[in-house]
Amino acid sequence: MDIVAKQWKQQLQYLLEGRDYESLIFTSAEDIPILPFYTAENVKSPYAINTKTQVAVPLFISDKEATLKRIAFWQDQSVSFFLLDIHPKLTQKDVEEWLPANLQYLFTNSFAIDTTIYQKAGASMVQQIAFGVAQIKENPHTADVLNVKVAVGGTFLLEIAKLRAFRRLLSEQAPTPPLCLIAEVSSRGLSLLKSSYNENYVQLAYEAAVLGGTDYLLPKNPLFFKNNNLNTEKANVVTIQNITATRNATLLNGMYAIESISYEMYKKALVMLEQITKKGGLSAITKNFSLIKDIKQKSQREQALFNEQCTSLPPIDLYSRKDWDFYPFSKKKSSEVLELKRLWEPFEKRLKQEDYDRNA
Numbered sequence: 093m094d095i096v097a098k099q100w101k102q103q104l105q106y107l108l109e110g111r112d113y114e115s116l117i118f119t120s121a122e123d124i125p126i127l128p129f130y131t132a133e134n135v136k137s138p139y140a141i142n143t144k145t146q147v148a149v150p151l152f153i154s155d156k157e158a159t160l161k162r163i164a165f166w167q168d169q170s171v172s173f174f175l176l177d178i179h180p181k182l183t184q185k186d187v188e189e190w191l192p193a194n195l196q197y198l199f200t201n202s203f204a205i206d207t208t209i210y211q212k213a214g215a216s217m218v219q220q221i222a223f224g225v226a227q228i229k230e231n232p233h234t235a236d237v238l239n240v241k242v243a244v245g246g247t248f249l250l251e252i253a254k255l256r257a258f259r260r261l262l263s264e265q266a267p268t269p270p271l272c273l274i275a276e277v278s279s280r281g282l283s284l285l286k287s288s289y290n291e292n293y294v295q296l297a298y299e300a301a302v303l304g305g306t307d308y309l310l311p312k313n314p315l316f317f318k319n320n321n322l323n324t325e326k327a328n329v330v331t332i333q334n335i336t337a338t339r340n341a342t343l344l345n346g347m348y349a350i351e352s353i354s355y356e357m358y359k360k361a362l363v364m365l366e367q368i369t370k371k372g373g374l375s376a377i378t379k380n381f382s383l384i385k386d387i388k389q390k391s392q393r394e395q396a397l398f399n400e401q402c403t404s405l406p407p408i409d410l411y412s413r414k415d416w417d418f419y420p421f422s423k424k425k426s427s428e429v430l431e432l433k434r435l436w437e438p439f440e441k442r443l444k445q446e447d448y449d450r451n452a
Contacts (some may be wrong), residue, residue: 130348148308154179161198177367211243213430214391219255226374243278246293255304257358277312283436290314305341
């Protein structure tokens with residue numbers, strides 16, 4: 093340990109007034125120790141990422157003129173990449189014929205893999221990486237670009253590490269074609285609370301996606317239960333553009349904490365990937381339901397910890413049914429299907445029941 097690091101540790105031990113230095117080490121849900129500070133000694137295998145994230149705007153295409161008008165609007169907002177979901181009555185070939193040629197497009201059916209379902213169902217970050225890479229290895233992609241969709245939550249430091257570890261492992265296991273990570277903010281950590289919580293959550297997820305090295309980032313309405321309108325979407329696009337104007341993944345290259353944590357996550361995902369391969373691959377563990385079982389175990393553990401943290405929260409108002417455009421709660425599904433569920437749901441349902449009991 094160098095002299096500066098020793099001085100830091102001595103200062104911390106002095107401030108602890110006899111308590112153990114180890115008490116400052118936090119172990120994440122990924123079983124990765126998060127240290128009070130990091131030095132060059134903690135960096136075992138650095139991995140540089142130089143991606144500059146751009147905003148991507150999703151468009152649903154059902155009418156040519158309306159779509160061209162919307163694209164022109166977003167061009168005026170300096171948007172040049174669009175994620176297109178086309179109406180069943182249209183074909184991709186027909187749409188491609190009239191799209192402006194000076195922009196970039198990705199159709200929703202062009203994703204090599206979509207790992208967002210794992211995150212929304214409560215999979216650990218290591219699982220998200222390992223399952224995603226296993227899926228690619230089992231189903232080699234023949235397109236010019238390997239488009240991968242990922243979900244990002246509000247656990248800022250760990251989400252950055254996850255994205256960087258994901259890119260590293262995927263680039264090693266599937267070096268061609270070029271990789272393109274497209275990120276969306278997950279609803280798993282969003283709530284119905286009447287507070288600034290959702291706005292802060294989305295902001296942190298945006299920052300993590302940019303610093304983690306995603307290629308494109310989709311805007312997210314913090315009020316996930318409301319219909320999107322143009323003003324809301326424009327505000328979110330501007331927020332992303334403001335972040336990308338001053339931040340990019342290169343800024344964290346060589347940063348001791350990021351390099352150390354992302355490498356630990358990379359190693360754990362690699363070990364899990366090797367275990368999946370030994371069990372016959374992703375399709376095998378999907379067919380015997382061990383994939384669902386493993387994700388549910390992680391999800392239940394995360395939910396139990398979250399519920400425990402909610403016990404100390406003060407009374408908080410919730411958006412009520414009259415505020416919803418979409419039903420915000422998950423619906424009970426078969427045990428053989430992944431359940432996409434928000435962490436706040438048990439807490440919100442309890443508050444709703446308590447409010448009902450008071451007014452009964």
